Amino acid sequence: MPERAAASGSPRGRARPRVLLVDPYLARADPMERKFVELYPSLGLLTLGAYLRDAGSEVGMVDLTFARDLGPLRTSVRANRPDVVGVHTKTLMFPRALEVARAARAAGALAIAGGPDAATRPEAYLAGGFDAVATGEGEETLTEVARKAAAGEDVAGVPGTLVLREGVIVRGPRRPFLRDLDRLPLPAWDLVDMEEYLARWEARTGERRSAVLTSRGCPFDCSWCSKPTFGRTFRQQSPERVLAELRALHDRFGVDYVRFCDDVFGIQRSWLETLLDGMIGAGLELKFECLARVDLLKPDLLERLKAAGLARVYVGVESGSQKMLDLMNRGTKLGQIERTAESLRRAGVRQFWFLMLGYPGETLEDIEATLALFRRFSPEEYSVSIAVPLPGTRFYDAVKDRLSGRSSSTRREGGRALLFEAAYPQRLYRWQQARFEIEAILARARGRISDAVLREVGRVVDRFHEEIATPLLLGTRGSAAPGKAPHAAAGGTVRPGPGRTDSALP
Ligand code: B12
Ligand code: SF4
Numbered sequence: 001m002p003e004r005a006a007a008s009g010s011p012r013g014r015a016r017p018r019v020l021l022v023d024p025y026l027a028r029a030d031p032m033e034r035k036f037v038e039l040y041p042s043l044g045l046l047t048l049g050a051y052l053r054d055a056g057s058e059v060g061m062v063d064l065t066f067a068r069d070l071g072p073l074r075t076s077v078r079a080n081r082p083d084v085v086g087v088h089t090k091t092l093m094f095p096r097a098l099e100v101a102r103a104a105r106a107a108g109a110l111a112i113a114g115g116p117d118a119a120t121r122p123e124a125y126l127a128g129g130f131d132a133v134a135t136g137e138g139e140e141t142l143t144e145v146a147r148k149a150a151a152g153e154d155v156a157g158v159p160g161t162l163v164l165r166e167g168v169i170v171r172g173p174r175r176p177f178l179r180d181l182d183r184l185p186l187p188a189w190d191l192v193d194m195e196e197y198l199a200r201w202e203a204r205t206g207e208r209r210s211a212v213l214t215s216r217g218c219p220f221d222c223s224w225c226s227k228p229t230f231g232r233t234f235r236q237q238s239p240e241r242v243l244a245e246l247r248a249l250h251d252r253f254g255v256d257y258v259r260f261c262d263d264v265f266g267i268q269r270s271w272l273e274t275l276l277d278g279m280i281g282a283g284l285e286l287k288f289e290c291l292a293r294v295d296l297l298k299p300d301l302l303e304r305l306k307a308a309g310l311a312r313v314y315v316g317v318e319s320g321s322q323k324m325l326d327l328m329n330r331g332t333k334l335g336q337i338e339r340t341a342e343s344l345r346r347a348g349v350r351q352f353w354f355l356m357l358g359y360p361g362e363t364l365e366d367i368e369a370t371l372a373l374f375r376r377f378s379p380e381e382y383s384v385s386i387a388v389p390l391p392g393t394r395f396y397d398a399v400k401d402r403l404s405g406r407s408s409s410t411r412r413e414g415g416r417a418l419l420f421e422a423a424y425p426q427r428l429y430r431w432q433q434a435r436f437e438i439e440a441i442l443a444r445a446r447g448r449i450s451d452a453v454l455r456e457v458g459r460v461v462d463r464f465h466e467e468i469a470t471p472l473l474l475g476t477r478g479s480a481a482p483g484k485a486p487h488a489a490a491g492g493t494v495r496p497g498p499g500r501t502d503s504a505l506p
């Protein structure tokens with residue numbers, strides 16, 4: 001097991017710690033990139049960079065997003081001799097993050113991992129060669145680690161970190177969350193090639209798009225949602241601080257389209273209204289998109305959002321069955337989904353629906369209800385994934401004895417792998433996903449092909465589904481009637497949990 005010597009820092013005695021931040025995402029190595037991934041620089045790293053600079057560190061960054069391989073990292077580590085190499089992690093970057101750690105350690109730097117994946121499974125990162133893992137919010141943790149490493153002091157016990165000492169994990173105390181997000185500096189955009197990101201967006205959409213985060217955390221409590229870094233806290237910047245960031249992006253980089261990356265955008269109505277008024281008043285003429293909940297997107301609010309530039313909304317619809325929404329502890333009603341989908345359609349705002357199949361308790365009838373809802377509203381964009389039990393969630397706890405042994409789907413499978421023993425076999429869910437795709441194709445063909453033809457194709461697909469595909473995939477052809485969910489009992493249910501915390505809500 002790789003461990004650093006006792007001091008666990010490079011005693012270079014520098015007055016100013018030297019930190020190299022690394023985003024190990026390599027777009028060209030990601031088969032999903034062209035299809036789904038929307039490229040933005042990591043806001044986590046840009047904020048960390050700005051914060052560390054303010055605290056007196058020298059900060060560099062290697063953003064591998066557009067690189068061919070790890071070459072730029074190796075060059076930078078050799079040239080800059082950093083005290084600390086800080087690596088951002090998401091689930092699918094794990095193997096490359098370990099390679100970065102090896103290169104950092106070979107150059108005598110302390111390798112520390114942070115971000116959602118390292119926070120979820122820190123042990124794997126320590127066992128894989130990292131000297132330390134930061135599990136929560138990184139700003140103060142990394143500042144302290146950098147100072148200690150540059151001074152040659154041991155970083156064991158720093159709040160918010162884990163390290164290995166003689167094969168045993170030493171966990172520092174939990175670090176409290178930052179109280180006032182307005183104290184965060186603007187992201188250090190100069191650390192990445194903003195023009196490369198913006199030019200790619202411009203070539204693809206005609207817009208110069210950038211990402212902005214206005215809050216951290218989410219007070220809701222969906223049973224399958226993993227919140228590894230910010231937990232169930234909810235903190236937000238003031239509308240004035242958000243406006244300052246929007247103005248800077250507009251003035252410095254010509255940004256004209258913003259993606260608000262908040263888990264849920266505009267949780268507090270009064271806050272949102274102030275921000276929208278400010279955006280209209282500032283005359284920046286930005287378009288924007290965000291992720292919203294159907295219970296918060298009231299029709300009268302939608303008009304104001306539209307006036308301020310709303311162009312697209314990601315909506316967590318998840319299921320067309322109220323029973324399933326309740327089992328997921330979504331806290332949303334079918335009526336709210338229908339009302340929101342209708343008003344978005346009337347307002348001409350693009351909708352991107354997230355849908356989920358295979359959640360415990362779901363029967364074939366529930367899937368039919370989801371497809372019927374999808375058919376009724378034909379969202380412009382959507383993703384239908386098979387439920388993924390993420391560690392640390394009630395969903396995971398409920399199925400942990402029935403896991404397939406794989407922790408995530410491969411990038412190529414992208415949301416199509418069944419990672420636990422569910423009510424039905426994986427092939428059945430994949431066929432159901434295909435039905436949504438067929439439905440979307442038929443919806444797109446509307447207006448170009450006659451309605452009668454489309455109806456007939458729909459009928460043929462439904463008959464194929466009922467009489468051939470389902471019985472065949474369930475192995476019940478010629479026995480049980482399809483649609484009756486013969487294996488449903490195996491799915492079990494997840495306790496919906498204690499209900500959502502509305503304390504931060506208007
Ligand atoms: C925007 C976003 C994206 C953008 C990424 C843009 C980018 N370059 O980062 C896009 C659309 C590309 C994306 C893709 C994916 N995403 Co995403 N995404 C988000 C989202 C909504 C916001 C990220 C963000 O900006 N956060 C704000 C910053 C400030 O937080 P942060 O990055 O966590 O950083 C803080 C700490 O984690 C820590 N920290 C971070 N890095 C480091 C490094 C060091 C050294 C230290 C000490 C600390 C530290 O300090 C930071 C400041 O406090 C989050 C949800 C969320 N609320 O975070 C999901 C989230 C990160 N995504 C997630 C997932 C699953 C994915 C995908 C796998 C989805 C998919 N199926 O394709 C892909 C993965 C792509 C990949 N490369 O591997 C999960 C991560 C789960 C996991 N364990 O990895 C999240 C948490 C959503 C969720 N709850 O499921 N995503
Ligand atoms: S609304 Fe639900 S799914 Fe979305 S971030 Fe909050 S808890 Fe997670």
